Amino acid sequence: MSTDNTTQGGAPDGVRLAAGDTEVTVRPDNGCRIKSLRVGGTELLRQGDKYGCFPMVPWCGRLAHGEFRNGGELHRMPLNAPPHAIHGTGRDLRWHTARTGPTEAAFTYDLTDPAAPWPYPGRVTQLVQLGADGASLTLTMGVEATGDSFPAQAGWHPWFRRNLGEGKDVHLDFLPEWQEERGPDHLPTGRRITPRPGPWDDCFGMPRGAAATLTWPGRLELKVTSRAEWVVVYDEQEAAVCVEPQTGPPNGLNTLPRLVTPINPLEISMTWSWRSLSGDTA
Template sequence: MSSSEENVRLTAGDAELTVDPAHGCRISSLRIGGVELLRQGERYGCFPMVPWCGRTGNGRFRNGDATHQLPLNPPPHALHGTGRDVSWHTAHTDGAQAAFYYDLAEPWPYPGRVTQTFELTEDALTLGLAVETYGDSFPAQAGWHPWFLRDIGGRDAVLSFDAAWQEERGADHLPTGRRIDPAPGPWDDCFGMPDGVEVTLTWPQWLELTVKSRSEWVVVYDEQEAAVCVEPQSGPPNGLNTTPRLVTPIDPLEITSTWSWVRL
């Protein structure tokens, strides 16, 4: 298919999801009962973080004997991968399900393919990301960066989660390697949930939305007034260096997340 992909709209019951493959295969809109849940704008919605999540320190990572330099998109680090900056191809769409892909290329130094899937039901959205290699093994990460609106109809979102630890954040915004007891917010921090990510956003007297993933890492970012970000990911920030997960020809990286909601 051409790279000038059109938006894809999925519906199930009164839930409506819009995916914009041409702009990083991000979710540009999620509406429930006609009410928008995601912050609007070309940088927002919900974008995939791939092939790394959060900050990679000084934009450098090692793979065996090779050291690679990534572009410093918020200096001095490389942030949130390249997948959000490229056009994806639509592989399949069918009412309430869709799949998209793009091939890894410069500035990422290894060839491979990334696939993202969406499955919408009346009360849940299931997201999937997979990273495959076309040759050499390489470390990679994958996850999602949703911007949930803080205020919906005059209701301020209440955030609730129970983490086993918080990654101590250094002055350079990278984890120091120390695990500390979870501290009060506001946060731009990574938390560990060894039994799987589970974070709840509640807009009182309207909706409770729960973000789950079998992964054990989540970044919570709520320092902006407009939105609250709950980011399940396959490893911590700077994880290409500290906790590398190798993608090999027989072992792709796969991560899923489910957002489920109930009316209050």
């Protein structure tokens, strides 16, 4: 049975899920990130306290100068990537483990947690579900308002290893309908352009749903799918490639606000599915 093996004064082991030849470890104490995804004994995620795959909530990517408005109210978030605030508050907090099982676990945190406060009361829930055959992983996140309505975003920031330790580097394949032009401040300008070659730290529009395929030749193929219509791709670092489905573009709290109300929560889901290529002869 899966457990949250946090010990007093010691390093937590996290919540472990397993099926088939796949093992998943979640660290609720470290922003509820997926710390590890091991398939057939091979780790797919970049390791380290800042990596793995973390939830971005209640905003995604950069928030211009850490500021957003809700009606006539101006709010300022801490500038953790000066001159902007980046990736929300959820990745910096200890989440509560609501339930665990052999292949599924649920976690929550309160938006007004004093460790990284948000100006509006609400709750975030993340559900982690490993397929019974060990060949897929689905993450689902919900943002609920328990008081006044507020704009919010949600998404994930996975760090996939560029190379699995032997063989060729990963190849990324995706077909966006447009690319958000990036300004010198690293924020979208509001202009949509024809997708350009990488390397990228860019947001793309996929109105039929985010979809991408990562292929480690001769090793593994992994598909990323989500009904979310936006995806950020970041591959400027040598060690990893990031494919990030999210509910809006960077700075979306200001440019494309999605209002969360007590009767209309924000929800997003993402699935990774994979297959081994070790038997391929091509």
